[in-house]
Amino acid sequence: MSSTKEFTYAEVAEHSAKKDLYLVIHDKVYNTTAFVDEHPGGEEVLLDVGGQDATEAFEDVGHSDEAREILEGLLVGSLKRKEGDPKPKIATVPSSTTSSSNSTGLGIGLYAIILIGAGLAFGAYKYMQSQEGKA
Numbered sequence: 001m002s003s004t005k006e007f008t009y010a011e012v013a014e015h016s017a018k019k020d021l022y023l024v025i026h027d028k029v030y031n032t033t034a035f036v037d038e039h040p041g042g043e044e045v046l047l048d049v050g051g052q053d054a055t056e057a058f059e060d061v062g063h064s065d066e067a068r069e070i071l072e073g074l075l076v077g078s079l080k081r082k083e084g085d086p087k088p089k090i091a092t093v094p095s096s097t098t099s100s101s102n103s104t105g106l107g108i109g110l111y112a113i114i115l116i117g118a119g120l121a122f123g124a125y126k127y128m129q130s131q132e133g134k135a
């Protein structure tokens, strides 16, 4: 495997355009230029991590074995990692499943209302009991 080219992080970073797009995954360098338009996850996420370490972004999605096979076909070399090189980038995938914080807020609000309601009901019950005793 002496033909494997070594890239520094700075060299990979030069390939961040759609027409010239390299990615680093597990310290291997992949030329994804031809694949950008075919990516089932869209070109946006690939461009987002273009010229950078996309290991975490790639693994977070839980790509299939087929995806890994495609990846092997795009291999152009390995990364010569230097101290101080940037860490893997987590691409923020635009998705509609990020509104959970809102419903959590509502959940706590609802819980408070139920607690206050129960407190009021208990108070009313006690009051009625005390009134009964007087009669």
Ligand code: HEM
Pocket (backbone or CB within 6 Å): 023, 030, 032, 035, 039, 040, 041, 042, 045, 046, 049, 054, 057, 058, 061, 062, 063, 064, 065, 066, 067, 068, 070, 071, 074, 091, 093
């Ligand atoms: C060169 C690297 C990559 C290859 C070869 C690749 C390949 C694929 C393939 C074949 C799929 C279809 C599902 C599967 O087989 O797992 C897929 C889906 C997906 N990929 Fe990638 N991918 C790459 C990088 C990335 C990166 C860096 C991200 C960043 C977040 C990403 C995000 C996604 C998403 C969100 C889907 C799901 C699409 C859906 O099911 O609607 N991919 N990818």
